Amino acid sequence: MDQETNLKRIRSEISRLDQELLQILNRRAGLSLEVGSIKSQSKDNVFKPFREKEVLNGLAQKNPGPLPDEHLRSIYREILSSSRSLQQPQKVVYLGPEGTFSYFAGVEYLGHSAKFTPKNSLEDVFRAVDTREAELGIIPLENSMQGSVGQSLDMFLKFEVFIHAEVFFRISHFLLSRETEMGAIKKIYSHPLALQQCSTWLRANLPGVEVIPDESTARAASRASTEPGTAAVGHQKLTKFYELNVLGNSIEDIPDNWTRFLVISAHPPEAGNREKTSLLFSVLDRPGSLVSALEVLSRKGINMRKLESRPLRAEKWRYVFFADVECDLTAGDYASVLKDLEDNCYYMRVLGSYPHGPQILA
Numbered sequence: 001m002d003q004e005t006n007l008k009r010i011r012s013e014i015s016r017l018d019q020e021l022l023q024i025l026n027r028r029a030g031l032s033l034e035v036g037s038i039k040s041q042s043k044d045n046v047f048k049p050f051r052e053k054e055v056l057n058g059l060a061q062k063n064p065g066p067l068p069d070e071h072l073r074s075i076y077r078e079i080l081s082s083s084r085s086l087q088q089p090q091k092v093v094y095l096g097p098e099g100t101f102s103y104f105a106g107v108e109y110l111g112h113s114a115k116f117t118p119k120n121s122l123e124d125v126f127r128a129v130d131t132r133e134a135e136l137g138i139i140p141l142e143n144s145m146q147g148s149v150g151q152s153l154d155m156f157l158k159f160e161v162f163i164h165a166e167v168f169f170r171i172s173h174f175l176l177s178r179e180t181e182m183g184a185i186k187k188i189y190s191h192p193l194a195l196q197q198c199s200t201w202l203r204a205n206l207p208g209v210e211v212i213p214d215e216s217t218a219r220a221a222s223r224a225s226t227e228p229g230t231a232a233v234g235h236q237k238l239t240k241f242y243e244l245n246v247l248g249n250s251i252e253d254i255p256d257n258w259t260r261f262l263v264i265s266a267h268p269p270e271a272g273n274r275e276k277t278s279l280l281f282s283v284l285d286r287p288g289s290l291v292s293a294l295e296v297l298s299r300k301g302i303n304m305r306k307l308e309s310r311p312l313r314a315e316k317w318r319y320v321f322f323a324d325v326e327c328d329l330t331a332g333d334y335a336s337v338l339k340d341l342e343d344n345c346y347y348m349r350v351l352g353s354y355p356h357g358p359q360i361l362a
């Protein structure tokens with residue numbers, strides 16, 4: 001068989017498989033709609049990250065290749081995104097404008113079928129979720145280099161929203177500009193955290209160039225697209241939004257730079273065999289009270305992954321702790337632990353239990 005005939009045969013086989021895939025995808029969508037109508041009768045949550053993880057891991061375990069696991073997962077994230085949106089349109093709010101790291105983390109994790117709507121502040125993101133203007137919100141919680149985003153923690157005190165999922169998103173910065181040469185750059189704009197994360201590279205490669213903090217990486221890119229002689233630091237994909245050139249690749253000082261984002265909703269997630277739980281608590285004002293609260297957890301062999309203290313803003317010089325533990329504290333088996341914690345605390349609130357989140361490199 002000559003090459004051309006062979007190619008024709010392969011392409012017609014691909015087209016036949018595409019038709020099969022189309023039928024199968026529609027059968028899957030039909031079943032998902034059935035699940036959706038059962039959920040709407042029982043007012044159940046549409047987004048089930050634990051079930052989605054089960055679906056993804058089940059497929060990855062049986063994947064014979066040559067399709068790489070990462071491709072399989074990203075294809076499936078879109079199938080799951082469509083499935084959720086068919087059950088109920090999914091409005092997702094994030095700290096905008098379009099093109100921030102929150103935006104890209106949200107789109108990569110929740111897929112393109114959700115309707116992403118930017119908000120001007122983290123407070124507006126929490127408010128839109130709390131008032132049910134949006135089904136879901138995506139918020140940055142902490143960065144592997146710079147620690148917690150204090151404002152996100154504070155907003156959990158102000159709004160009674162719940163954590164449904166976490167996702168770890170690789171943060172890699174690019175120097176973006178309308179200019180084609182570094183020599184033409186007189187000013188650099190970006191979010192202060194992005195500028196800090198790239199400070200060594202910027203000092204070495206653009207010494208003496210004015211560095212100007214901006215509200216977000218996306219806004220900085222928009223400025224750089226209109227002001228000659230300027231550059232922005234941000235996500236590589238901003239080149240497509242604002243027709244910018246890349247003048248520096250992966251310019252972050254520590255290459256293994258990750259941000260942990262949370263998916264929040266106004267409804268509590270269901271209990272079960274989730275791997276993590278986040279909680280807020282404030283201890284009594286007496287010696288040993290923090291130790292007693294922590295002992296409740298350690299007696300049960302519960303591993304704590306994070307403990308952060310924040311000012312309880314309504315009452316000066318009092319503090320609240322934000323903790324992550326490695327178990328499902330909302331599961332029935334832990335009812336006595338929750339009760340003991342409550343007894344040892346001045347205030348205690350479970351923010352949600354959820355599966356260990358995926359790491360996304362995009």
Ligand SMILES: C=C(O[C@@H]1C=C(C(=O)O)C=C[C@H]1O)C(=O)O
Pocket residue numbers: 032035046047048049051052055079080083084087
């Ligand atoms: C179909 C469901 O709803 C959503 C979509 C899923 C899917 O398409 O596999 C899985 C979990 C949910 O986020 C379900 O709950 O089973």
